[in-house]
Amino acid sequence: PYSQYHCTMALLTTTIMTMMVTTHFLLSFCILLTLKPTVVFSQGRDNNNNNNDLRETIETIIRPFTILSSKEITDELKHLEAKYPTLVTLSTSQEVFGLPTAGTSRDCTFENDNADGCYNYYLTIEDKTVHKSSDSDSYASLPEVFLSGALHGNERVGPTTVVEVAKLLLESAWCESLPRSIPYKMFSNGFNIEEEDEESVGMDTDIDGQNENDYYYEYNDVKINTITNLNNTKGGTEWIYQTSNANQCRNNLLTKGISTHQRQWLARLVSTRRIIIVPTANALGYDRNERTEGGIDPNRDFPFDVLNARECMQTIAGRTINELYREHLFQLSLTFHGGMEVVSYEWGAPTYMNGDSPDDVAQVEIGDGYARFAGGFEGTKQYVSGTMNDLVYPVRGGMEDWAYAGSWDAERVIQCQPDPRLHGPYPPEKTIYNNSTLRAFNMLIETSNSKFPRSHLGTTEGLLNYVPKFQSNGHIARNVRLALMAIDIVEPYVSIRTLNGVEVSDDIVPMMERDGSTTGSSPASLSCRKNKIMSVPVGSKEATVTWTVGGGFTIDFTTLFYDKWDNLPSTTDCSGRIMDGDLGLEPLTVPPLSGVTHWSKDAHNDNDADMTTSTFEATFDISNFEVGDEIAVFAMAVLDQGWTDQPAGNDVKPRVPPMSHIVNARTNVNWRHSSAGKVIEGRKEWFSIPLTILVVDDDNDGGKTVELSNRFTIPDIIIDEADLE
Numbered sequence: 001p002y003s004q005y006h007c008t009m010a011l012l013t014t015t016i017m018t019m020m021v022t023t024h025f026l027l028s029f030c031i032l033l034t035l036k037p038t039v040v041f042s043q044g045r046d047n048n049n050n051n052n053d054l055r056e057t058i059e060t061i062i063r064p065f066t067i068l069s070s071k072e073i074t075d076e077l078k079h080l081e082a083k084y085p086t087l088v089t090l091s092t093s094q095e096v097f098g099l100p101t102a103g104t105s106r107d108c109t110f111e112n113d114n115a116d117g118c119y120n121y122y123l124t125i126e127d128k129t130v131h132k133s134s135d136s137d138s139y140a141s142l143p144e145v146f147l148s149g150a151l152h153g154n155e156r157v158g159p160t161t162v163v164e165v166a167k168l169l170l171e172s173a174w175c176e177s178l179p180r181s182i183p184y185k186m187f188s189n190g191f192n193i194e195e196e197d198e199e200s201v202g203m204d205t206d207i208d209g210q211n212e213n214d215y216y217y218e219y220n221d222v223k224i225n226t227i228t229n230l231n232n233t234k235g236g237t238e239w240i241y242q243t244s245n246a247n248q249c250r251n252n253l254l255t256k257g258i259s260t261h262q263r264q265w266l267a268r269l270v271s272t273r274r275i276i277i278v279p280t281a282n283a284l285g286y287d288r289n290e291r292t293e294g295g296i297d298p299n300r301d302f303p304f305d306v307l308n309a310r311e312c313m314q315t316i317a318g319r320t321i322n323e324l325y326r327e328h329l330f331q332l333s334l335t336f337h338g339g340m341e342v343v344s345y346e347w348g349a350p351t352y353m354n355g356d357s358p359d360d361v362a363q364v365e366i367g368d369g370y371a372r373f374a375g376g377f378e379g380t381k382q383y384v385s386g387t388m389n390d391l392v393y394p395v396r397g398g399m400e401d402w403a404y405a406g407s408w409d410a411e412r413v414i415q416c417q418p419d420p421r422l423h424g425p426y427p428p429e430k431t432i433y434n435n436s437t438l439r440a441f442n443m444l445i446e447t448s449n450s451k452f453p454r455s456h457l458g459t460t461e462g463l464l465n466y467v468p469k470f471q472s473n474g475h476i477a478r479n480v481r482l483a484l485m486a487i488d489i490v491e492p493y494v495s496i497r498t499l500n501g502v503e504v505s506d507d508i509v510p511m512m513e514r515d516g517s518t519t520g521s522s523p524a525s526l527s528c529r530k531n532k533i534m535s536v537p538v539g540s541k542e543a544t545v546t547w548t549v550g551g552g553f554t555i556d557f558t559t560l561f562y563d564k565w566d567n568l569p570s571t572t573d574c575s576g577r578i579m580d581g582d583l584g585l586e587p588l589t590v591p592p593l594s595g596v597t598h599w600s601k602d603a604h605n606d607n608d609a610d611m612t613t614s615t616f617e618a619t620f621d622i623s624n625f626e627v628g629d630e631i632a633v634f635a636m637a638v639l640d641q642g643w644t645d646q647p648a649g650n651d652v653k654p655r656v657p658p659m660s661h662i663v664n665a666r667t668n669v670n671w672r673h674s675s676a677g678k679v680i681e682g683r684k685e686w687f688s689i690p691l692t693i694l695v696v697d698d699d700n701d702g703g704k705t706v707e708l709s710n711r712f713t714i715p716d717i718i719i720d721e722a723d724l725e
Contacts, residue, residue: 060257065457065476068160070118070287071110073279076163077121084170086128086511087270093120093320100423102284102293102316118283120320123166125275127173129511140679142274143491143665146324146333146440147483149278151298151317151399153285157447157457158336161479162277168480169270169487172258175249176267177510179242179711243712262464264507269487271510276324281317289452293317296422299337300395303414303431304402305349312397313416313426322430325403325437329678331662332490333442334483335399338451340392341383343367343374343482344444347653348388349401351412355653356387357404359660362643363441365553366489369599370443373466374482377456377473380448388444399442406438408659436673436680439661445482448475466598489599492551492639492666494558494688497615499534500544500705505712506532507689528572529565529630530709533692537703538627543693544619545633551686552639552666553600560590560618561634564625565692568632590618597639622693631693638684640666 068076081090093099101117108118131139149159253263269275280286282293291297293315300311301318313319345367346357357363367385376382384391388400406413415428458474468481495507512531536543549555596602597614616635625631643663646652658664661680664671671682694708707713 061255062459062461064459067156089124097323108287120283123277127271127510144274144328144330145487145490146330147277148335150280150286152291153282154289154291154451155338156452157475159279161476162279164480165483172263172266173270173510178246179239267510268508271508300397302397302399302402303416305351305412306397306414309417314418327676330440332486333440336445338447340446342391342446343370343383343385344388344391348398350394352653356647356651358656359658361645362663370482373485374478375468375473400444403440403442407433436675492686494549494635494637496547496635496688496691498546502705505710533709535694535696535706537698538695541623542619543622546617547635548615549637555595556638556641557592558637559592565630565632625695629695633691635688636685
């Protein structure tokens with residue numbers, strides 16, 4: 001809204017006494033207002049660089065982490081919801097579940113509504129565009145992760161950690177979502193190409209120093225000036241605007257040390273999971289810097305292995321978490337504490353002293369993985385991992401065992417009847433659980449020997465390198481890393497990365513629809529076959545594909561399936577959630593491979609390794625395909641089948657098979673649980689979003705392999721003229 005004139009007048013009216021300070025600010029402000037963002041336009045003929053607008057040599061700005069106050073946490077949460085409304089929802093347990101606040105008018109005084117006590121805020125991070133409503137299959141089947149920052153209010157590392165996790169995820173996902181349209185689709189929606197000609201389009205003689213002929217798009221022998229056409233259409237103008245924003249935010253992330261692959265990884269986590277974050281479940285204790293909530297320990301307040309029904313669900317912190325678990329089907333959960341430095345898991349109940357859980361094999365591998373990835377730093381070693389009974393101490397009413405076994409170890413669960421004089425009555429039926437709700441790995445992270453460390457919190461430098469920089473890691477930095485790992489491994493995934501050495505720009509793009517069958521003309525159907533498409537010249541003898549596998553530890557089996565799209569069932573789902581056998585019996589395969597992901601203790605990771613997953617490669621024959629054929633390629637993997645094993649001897653208590661969702665969801669095809677509109681359905685095979693290979697004439701693009709679905713380029717090849725009518 002400010003012009004150069006206004007800026008000049010502001011400078012002239014600056015007083016002499018304040019000129020040295022104010023002039024510097026206003027000059028910077030004016031420069032920013034008059035700068036025009038650079039938009040990169042490309043014909044897409046050479047797409048070996050998957051993001052032609054990025055410069056990986058940008059200088060990195062290092063930010064040290066600091067512990068946030070209650071007010072700062074609340075302000076950050078409100079800012080995130082305002083900035084990313086399609087990716088995050090901010091709620092309180094008071095407004096959603098009707099719970100009272102804990103405390104008095106002297107607590108949490110930063111709230112502006114004169115509340116008597118502290119609100120219990122929580123964030124829900126999910127891609128509302130892709131997973132539209134509670135009625136959709138993708139909404140119901142999203143794998144869910146829970147992060148609790150503080151049950152004990154004087155243990156201060158966790159709340160800041162989970163807020164930093166949310167900030168990093170949301171900024172990366174929003175940036176990766178830009179631009180949210182693909183040029184060939186945009187043209188079909190923006191204007192009728194057949195009605196355009198050179199005279200009506202007009203000519204631009206020079207655009208950012210480039211010759212006008214670089215920006216022509218041909219259709220039916222008519223050259224169309226794409227720059228002018230884009231600016232003259234609603235869709236085109238929006239594409240230019242979003243492309244400009246994409247360039248800026250990606251460069252901004254680079255200055256923060258977030259590389260291209262790291263940004264894409266973080267965006268995948270946001271768009272393929274549902275993440276519930278409660279920074280301060282014990283909001284009163286955190287505001288007062290006290291362990292308890294009004295004198296009651298929230299981590300003794302859960303109805304597992306408790307002997308007295310009056311001694312559970314006494315706190316608003318406990319009730320908040322109970323209500324959230326009743327509304328979800330969490331597979332993985334982290335609860336951050338302080339006072340020692342360990343990663344621990346079941347068992348922690350006195351009843352199961354000297355016993356392993358039925359899911360011990362998976363818990364050991366995950367716990368060790370968390371400790372390795374979190375790493376150590378000056379004066380602090382890598383976390384020790386093991387059971388709570390061994391490393392911490394046994395407790396009754398602990399959140400960890402309750403979240404893991406409350407649905408299947410019914411003898412340990414009690415119906416709570418807390419004293420109503422504390423916070424009013426709490427219905428006993430709220431602590432009666434179905435067979436599905438409580439089967440999560442809820443690991444206890446004791447973050448630091450000091451409950452409130454003032455130093456060695458870490459910085460953003462090298463935050464997402466596989467092996468952290470020793471000098472920049474710290475109490476907050478390593479737990480940001482640990483939390484992101486938990487979000488990653490909650491569900492396996494497979495991604496096709498290159499064809500004949502040419503990198504695929506996109507895989508999971510937030511806020512862009514990707515469900516749908518392989519036929520039809522709906523946006524979902526088009527995205528199924530067109531959103532990830534590359535061309536090869538007819539006569540090519542072979543195609544070489546690379547793919548990555550993540551979300552687990554051991555890759556027991558991985559391969560490629562490929563065939564003409566026309567030969568696949570019309571109901572084939574392209575969202576990556578194909579179930580076993582959905583592709584039918586006919587698709588061709590390559591010889592199977594196996595290995596480990598970078599989370600495994602057997603992986604060989606360089607100190608400066610980027611956040612990439614294990615990569616596989618296969619070559620297959622395409623010599624029999626003809627011009628116009630569209631070949632569907634799916635990568636598939638089977639992971640972590642060893643998690644069904646159990647320790648030898650009689651140490652497993654109780655003596656039952658693995659009972660958790662996360663183990664059975666990837667090893668047991670008969671596993672199906674539903675609750676509160678959420679579903680977990682077991683499978684062994686995990687599929688990628690498909691790559692479409694379009695066979696074209698030799699004359700196109702000089703016999704090269706070309707990506708046609710890069711959101712930053714305008715393709716030279718019309719993929720399907722019917723799509724543009």
